Amino acid sequence: MSEFRTVDPAALEMLGLGLGISTQFDRYQAQQPQCKFGLEGVCCKICLQGPCRIIPNKKGADMGICGARDYTIVARNVARTIAGGACAHSDHGREIAHVLLAVSEGKAKDYRIMDSGKLHAVAKKVGVKVEGRKDVEIAKDVAILALEDFGKHTDDPCTWLYTNIDEDRRKKFKKTRINTPAIDRSVVQLLHQTCVGTDAEPVSIIFGGLQAALADFTGMSLSTDLSDILFGTPTPIMTTANMGSLKVDKVNIAVNGHNPLMSEMIVQAARDLKDEAVAKGATGGVNVVGICCTGNEVLMRQGVPIVTTFGSQELAIMTGALDALVMDVQCIIPGVQEVAACYHTHIISTTHFSKMPSASHVEFHQETAYESACTIVRMAIDRYTKRQADKIHIPNVEKKVIGGFSLEALFEIFGKIHPESPVRVITEAIANGEIKGVAQFAGCNNHKAIQNHQHLTIAKFLAANDIFLVSTGCAAQAFAMDGLLNAEGVEKYAGPGLKKVLKRIADANAFEVKEIPLIFHMGSCVDNTRITNLFTAMAKEMGVTIPQLPIVASAPEAMSEKAVAIGSWNVAMGLPVHVGVMAPLTGSDLIFDLVTEAARDVFGGYFIFEPDPVKAGQEILERIEKRAWRLKVHKKVAADLESFPNPGYEAQ
Ligand code: BF8
Numbered sequence: 001m002s003e004f005r006t007v008d009p010a011a012l013e014m015l016g017l018g019l020g021i022s023t024q025f026d027r028y029q030a031q032q033p034q035c036k037f038g039l040e041g042v043c044c045k046i047c048l049q050g051p052c053r054i055i056p057n058k059k060g061a062d063m064g065i066c067g068a069r070d071y072t073i074v075a076r077n078v079a080r081t082i083a084g085g086a087c088a089h090s091d092h093g094r095e096i097a098h099v100l101l102a103v104s105e106g107k108a109k110d111y112r113i114m115d116s117g118k119l120h121a122v123a124k125k126v127g128v129k130v131e132g133r134k135d136v137e138i139a140k141d142v143a144i145l146a147l148e149d150f151g152k153h154t155d156d157p158c159t160w161l162y163t164n165i166d167e168d169r170r171k172k173f174k175k176t177r178i179n180t181p182a183i184d185r186s187v188v189q190l191l192h193q194t195c196v197g198t199d200a201e202p203v204s205i206i207f208g209g210l211q212a213a214l215a216d217f218t219g220m221s222l223s224t225d226l227s228d229i230l231f232g233t234p235t236p237i238m239t240t241a242n243m244g245s246l247k248v249d250k251v252n253i254a255v256n257g258h259n260p261l262m263s264e265m266i267v268q269a270a271r272d273l274k275d276e277a278v279a280k281g282a283t284g285g286v287n288v289v290g291i292c293c294t295g296n297e298v299l300m301r302q303g304v305p306i307v308t309t310f311g312s313q314e315l316a317i318m319t320g321a322l323d324a325l326v327m328d329v330q331c332i333i334p335g336v337q338e339v340a341a342c343y344h345t346h347i348i349s350t351t352h353f354s355k356m357p358s359a360s361h362v363e364f365h366q367e368t369a370y371e372s373a374c375t376i377v378r379m380a381i382d383r384y385t386k387r388q389a390d391k392i393h394i395p396n397v398e399k400k401v402i403g404g405f406s407l408e409a410l411f412e413i414f415g416k417i418h419p420e421s422p423v424r425v426i427t428e429a430i431a432n433g434e435i436k437g438v439a440q441f442a443g444c445n446n447h448k449a450i451q452n453h454q455h456l457t458i459a460k461f462l463a464a465n466d467i468f469l470v471s472t473g474c475a476a477q478a479f480a481m482d483g484l485l486n487a488e489g490v491e492k493y494a495g496p497g498l499k500k501v502l503k504r505i506a507d508a509n510a511f512e513v514k515e516i517p518l519i520f521h522m523g524s525c526v527d528n529t530r531i532t533n534l535f536t537a538m539a540k541e542m543g544v545t546i547p548q549l550p551i552v553a554s555a556p557e558a559m560s561e562k563a564v565a566i567g568s569w570n571v572a573m574g575l576p577v578h579v580g581v582m583a584p585l586t587g588s589d590l591i592f593d594l595v596t597e598a599a600r601d602v603f604g605g606y607f608i609f610e611p612d613p614v615k616a617g618q619e620i621l622e623r624i625e626k627r628a629w630r631l632k633v634h635k636k637v638a639a640d641l642e643s644f645p646n647p648g649y650e651a652q
């Protein structure tokens, strides 16, 4: 392993230049050792008497000033982390719902309903009348219904929660009282619940956290649906990944953040203003590349290359070839401005509540979005003329990527084999033992881990052991940057059974889809709900519940509050969820056992914390194999008794 905490060859090359510019890689080291109280989750700052830190076995110091025990403090801290994630995801969804509403009222001329088919499908799903109505009328009702999920006054569960889960999970969430009636209400209630002197009961706090996690799911789910309506449901698309995607002869603009309302407009403006770039000497025109999930959004729909992941975003600027970094919301680290100060790169913020001290600000409004995008692209073209040739260093690492696998796209290609029930391609392969199950990869980079090492080690191991792999977020980008999202990846890493299944899919789609990848890129982090819909379809096809399926989710390098929220609702959905960094839970045995053990009895899902990627791969494989084995045993017993599926059974 190199002295630098990454395995990405391009990042290694950049760090190896020894430019003396501070990045996350250096600052992680400078922060060592990190505070033990914080690492264990037993530091409380909820009221101004704090911070209170729990020292077990030290009389008096084993409680906060108010008498809060370790379990209350750990539970409150983690619940508030979930709330933070739910706010970020759902607020992103709310912005999209507002734009869809504006489109339906003719107030957002730069956006339109791109995917009428998806609009109709979503409308039917959520109970909006379609027949005999214009798209704008349907869109208006869909947008209003989505906005009601944020703040309606009734206690009925959110529409985008209930219409995206099966009866088993509906009953489970009702019984455990974690159905979210409204996204904002669940988050507000949780902040209230965790206020000083409110809830001290740890299990109750964790369930409050789970309700906020389902609010997160709701916001993510509607975000995906409405983005598909406005920008198109992704279909398989070829592109590239890693720093070689930056081009010397082009104006390079990185979109960084999460919301496609901004990045889609930049892509459009970049195409339209090509001639202006050429006129300024950029013979190749304008090259938009992505960082973080707004990059995934435009990768999925527009084939925009991914330049790098969260963990190495500063290094993209250090290539000296990035003319502008355009940010919307979430995961754009403040460190980029320090690096940009040493280069010609223009940092441009676009959202009134997401700014950077030294950045230029071109605010996005739904009425003038395209105009703002053109302004930004012109600012980037202007910066191109200020490039310093002696500072340019672009690592020659560029991998072929096939992405764009929305669930609809996946079912389209599966449908070439089983038109009557596309998901059978997976369930049949599980039943006949070609694959053992499915692993969902999600999440970030976290400098506590060697960048991308966990992602790649675990995925390659599981592929070799015939696990079908789907991914989103920075995990998908890590795979893209390493060349796993193409047919070469299949040849190199797939086990014999998985190879057979992927080849069957490739052969059936030979005319339409150029390549079938080792891992299916299903989008940005909000698109994890596409994967839940896949699992729900698998359960239905197999006549079982999600907790019985041989599936596991893994966030090998989880970092963000959003990742904690996603992990938590995946547990509630019934998945074993591996996390490759230790969460701040170890300060309370009660909470740690609750989320790693007791949760399994209630939801069928639970957390597995394992930072060692080799051990984690083994562990994930064992959990999948165990579930697959149980499924077979039960199927056999049930077949003998002619009673399959067994409705009362809940596997772990
Ligand atoms: O929403 S995976 S570092 S970019 S939080 Fe952020 Fe994590 Fe990347 Fe996407 Ni998701």
Ligand code: SF4
Binding pocket: 044, 045, 046, 047, 048, 049, 050, 051, 052, 063, 064, 065, 066, 067, 068, 073, 196, 197
């Ligand atoms: Fe300390 Fe209690 Fe205040 Fe937390 S809420 S800071 S434990 S006094």
